[in-house]
Amino acid sequence: MxxxxxxxxxxxxxxxxxxxxxxxxxxxxxxxxxxxxxxxxxxxxxxxxxxxxxxxxxxxxxxxxxxxxEDHNDMQQSEMPYYLNDETRQIAQEAFENPELRTLFHVARDIPPERLKAHIEFMKSLKAQEKGAPDEPC
Missing domain, CATH: 1.10.260.40 (lambda repressor-like DNA-binding domains)
Structure with missing residues (x-):
């Protein structure tokens, strides 16, 4: 070169x-x-x-x-990780496959942080109720 x-x-x-x-x-x-x-x-x-x-x-x-x-353009596409870690890859795949999760993500981006926290606590409470846990804040 x-x-x-x-x-x-x-x-x-x-x-x-x-x-x-x-x-x-x-x-x-x-x-x-x-x-x-x-x-x-x-x-x-x-x-x-x-x-x-x-x-x-x-x-x-x-x-x-x-x-x-070094020139890094010659890396094969398979060598270049699209996601930084497996958890991110898994979450992205779930959101891609599940339209409800995608909608939830898009709606959550537009909610002010204090309201988002309240919604998250509410959802955790619902999840705990479904598992039969007592009605306590998470």
Missing amino acids: SNLGNKEIMAKNIRYYMDKYDKTRQEMCDALGVKYTTFTDWVKGNSYPRIDKIELMANYFGISKADLV
Whole structure:
């Protein structure tokens, strides 16, 4: 791969992690101790950072150096997890398969937090009654 390709990959990965962690260029410059114009050149793919700066960036984001320098577009779709964990995957699948759960989710998004908490407590109470538990708050 050409050096130009490497700079473009690095630039894309830097922008990705900046977006992911909501960091500005100035915040990155301050954290890495580099000039704004130097960092801008990295982000635009005009130049490539030295290895010590790559390591600083990796540590700053809590990732490996490879996460910054390697192209991750060639990963197979099956290798890339869609959900971060199994519980999230299971909940999403249940909501997909059950229109009532989907409706409940959509309605809950529009309820103010204090009212949502009251509705949740009410539903927990109903669930406890169905199981034959005494009528007590959850």
